[in-house]
Amino acid sequence: MKHTKIGLILTGLLAGLLIAPGVANAAATEGGTGPGDATYNLSANTAVTSGGNYFAATTAETGSAKSTAQFTIKAGTLQLFAVPDLNFGQVPMSTLLNGGTQQLQDSNVATGDTASSKDREAFDGNNKGLLAIKDMRGATTGWKLSAAMNPTFKDQKGAPDLTNIALNLKATGKNSVNTTEALPLAGTNIGATATNVATATGTTGKGDTTWNLTDPTNANLTIPKQAANIPSTATYQSTITWTLAVGA
């Protein structure tokens, strides 16, 4: 008797688990014009077509969409042209144990290691510390460059993570169109959330805007005291996400 009861409850739970996602989906689809439980509108379609010359009419023929909106392509582009490899060299154990600041390593520092010299040549441009944005749109709105850094540095061989590290950037820019324009690159305490580091208004940042991140003062990491037991052979890595945005 007791067994059947438990069995029934379990079946019920299982059924619930199986049905639940289906129900959520159905609600969203039925909702049609309104946003349902889904993060995206499930009754709307995303379409991908080849090439840059897209007209809605092409899609309408295939019957996948009702809209007849026409698109016109804006000539000229905006691109994050070059980004430096930010290299912080070797961090003294004392900085990790007591907390402190680690500055950008001068990219001109010789290494003496042949294998690495080869790599350096292979990725020329990156090692010159160049950060560059090319704006050839002729648009009335400028652009914004933001950076987000994962504050957790990981070792591939499984050494304990280094946590809560923040990035700071500071440099003066040059512009190809207006040579007197010095767009600043500035961001403090950059962590997981994207933070603006450079802003071009509608009248600035046209053509090429460049910054040279070669001096130790151009970038540094704020490292709080690490509790982890860090082996001396660890090599720590994290990622930086650069986003070039245009918006209201």
Added chain:
Amino acid sequence: MKIKTYFYAVIVALAGFLGLAAPQAVQAAGTPTGAQFYIAPAYPDNQTDKSLGYFDLKVAPGQTGKLGVVVQNTSKTDSRTIQVTPIAATTNNAGQINYTPSKKKADKSAQYRLNQLFSKPVAIHLEPEESKTVSFEYIIPKDGFKGQILGSIYAFDQTSQAKSKTQFGLSNEFAMALGVSLNQNPDEKLIPDLKLNKVAPDAVNRIPYIIANVANVAPTMFRGMTVNADVTRQGNAKRVYHKTINDGSMAPNSNFDLQIPTGKNAIEPGKYHLKLVIHAVDKTWTFNRNFTVTDTQNKAINKKVGTKKTNNWTLWIIVIVILLLVINGILLAYYLRRRKQQSKHAKGHARRRH
């Protein structure tokens, strides 16, 4: 040059001294140059101004519309995969509009978020120098919405990037965002409506702050925001903590945590007052708020920050050990001297007896 050499020498010496990896290659790897792609807007007919560079669309209740983005791979040699996603705009804790994905929940005041109205994200594969157009469909609710809905079409390059091989390295990842603003009446000027929510101390990234949550509950974005926050002890006009934001901005129906730093340690327990003055769009908001910091809060934050009392313990242990050693030394010296004197004494006696 001398300074640089010295700086490097110090690092190497420290590293060597502490047994940290022998100075191996300060080498760079990773991606060649910058982002190897771009996205550009393909404006639909309801775009208000085609010179903007982002989408500013006039929409109607119940309307189904579309917008397109051209995604171009600029690499001559590599193919890549780019994820293109419609996202809602948020406000980051530095007081800036954020057009990149955020885990932040929508503000309670938000009627709709941009992503809820748009079709699903898509990942597209591009051969070298290939371009594709992604068109997203949106459906405006039948009852329409008030004011502005803001977000972006966010494109993130998923192509795996080569890892930096340095001992402390950062790999670069690339994204681009094109703003999308939806409006039923683009000419209607709405005024931001700011509210001060919770004020409490906490630690973020192991840095102690007083956190004041500021919300823009109006469905309109704004720029040119100046924030001045002063914290005093209740009944004392002297400012103890301070924070300013210049040229800030906020997304419609969004909130952010204004972080007022309290130095190295958590704010001391006690009664405080926050005066917050925000200026934007020719309007000034002044908020006054009393708040209390308890002993428990102070301890909890200090624990998060890592200002542990254990440091004092180790110091005490060292002091005690040193003291014990000193006492031991004195006792030993005294004992040895006494023994020497005693033995001299004994010898003296022995001589006299003879």
